[in-house]
Amino acid sequence: MQNHDEIILRTRRIDPAAPYPVVHQAVRIALYDEYAARAFYQRVTEAYGARAPFANIQRAEEQHVGALYSLCERYGIPRPLDPFPAETTIEAGWLANCQRGVAGEIANVRLYAELLAQIGEADVRRVFENLQAASLHNHLPAFQRAVAAAQAQERYHAAHGIAPQQAYARHGPVSDFLERAFAQLGQHAGPLGLFSPLLRHAHPAMLAGMAAGGAGAYLLKSRLGRHRKEI
Incomplete structure (x- = not known):
């Protein structure tokens, strides 16, 4: 109709x-x-x-x-x-x-x-x-x-040989956020100083994984520290 x-x-x-x-x-x-x-x-x-x-x-x-x-x-x-x-x-x-x-x-x-x-x-x-x-x-x-x-x-x-449609593959909330952040930061060499070449040339999934792993290690260390103080 x-x-x-x-x-x-x-x-x-x-x-x-x-x-x-x-x-x-x-x-x-x-x-x-x-x-x-x-x-x-x-x-x-x-x-x-x-x-x-x-x-x-x-x-x-x-x-x-x-x-x-x-x-x-x-x-x-x-x-x-x-x-x-x-x-x-x-x-x-x-x-x-x-x-x-x-x-x-x-x-x-x-x-x-x-x-x-x-x-x-x-x-x-x-x-x-x-x-x-x-x-x-x-x-x-x-x-x-x-x-x-x-x-x-x-x-x-694309700079790492990854097809455009793969740029939106999900790796988990934290990794996805960090990967998008690195994509934005990697464009700006000035503010990042010595770290900008690393951000531009490192594989996005690797950077996101490293950052997520580092955050997890930091949280674990903080919890262990609090636990020792309580003991």
């Missing part, structure tokens, strides 16, 4: 000649676009786990949908059908999905700008402006940071 205004929704463009009020078209277009974003973030979360920024932005999308549902109720606008859970696919790698997130948020900001230029209802404008601001100031920067981090991690692993 399709929406009665399928072409309007798919193209994300208000049709002045359509037999529906402009405000109805605008709210349905906005809701349809939020449906699409929500489904994409859900798919990425299912594939990669509840990792930032997708997991938290997915929750934010639920709030966006809820805000638009309220407008539907206020104006008697039928909610559009949501086809995206059945038809949404994701990209082949984490970096590509983060880049798609950036592109999607930019498109969302532009969409709200186009819709705002065509509606005058104050309450609708307020909701649209709030959702646009969330995309511009919260979601977009989060995805941009994720892209930068993913690029650094893939470059770091």
Whole structure:
């Protein structure tokens, strides 16, 4: 089953000649676009786990949908059908999905700008402006940071002959955190002084393992020290 205004929704463009009020078209277009974003973030979360920024932005999308549902109720606008859970696919790698997130948020900001230029209802404008601001100031920067981090991690692993898709293999929470940290630190030779060549040339899994092992040894030593004092 399709929406009665399928072409309007798919193209994300208000049709002045359509037999529906402009405000109805605008709210349905906005809701349809939020449906699409929500489904994409859900798919990425299912594939990669509840990792930032997708997991938290997915929750934010639920709030966006809820805000638009309220407008539907206020104006008697039928909610559009949501086809995206059945038809949404994701990209082949984490970096590509983060880049798609950036592109999607930019498109969302532009969409709200186009819709705002065509509606005058104050309450609708307020909701649209709030959702646009969330995309511009919260979601977009989060995805941009994720892209930068993913690029650094893939470059770091590529320097050791590791395929990009293996850059995100899980080794445990501590090792994963340290591996990402080394990927970021290895780019900056200045602050690291003599240690930067080591970080740039050492195998990422080895460094993460060494750091995790060192942390474990430190904790064990601390516990033994406390135990001796108690004796």
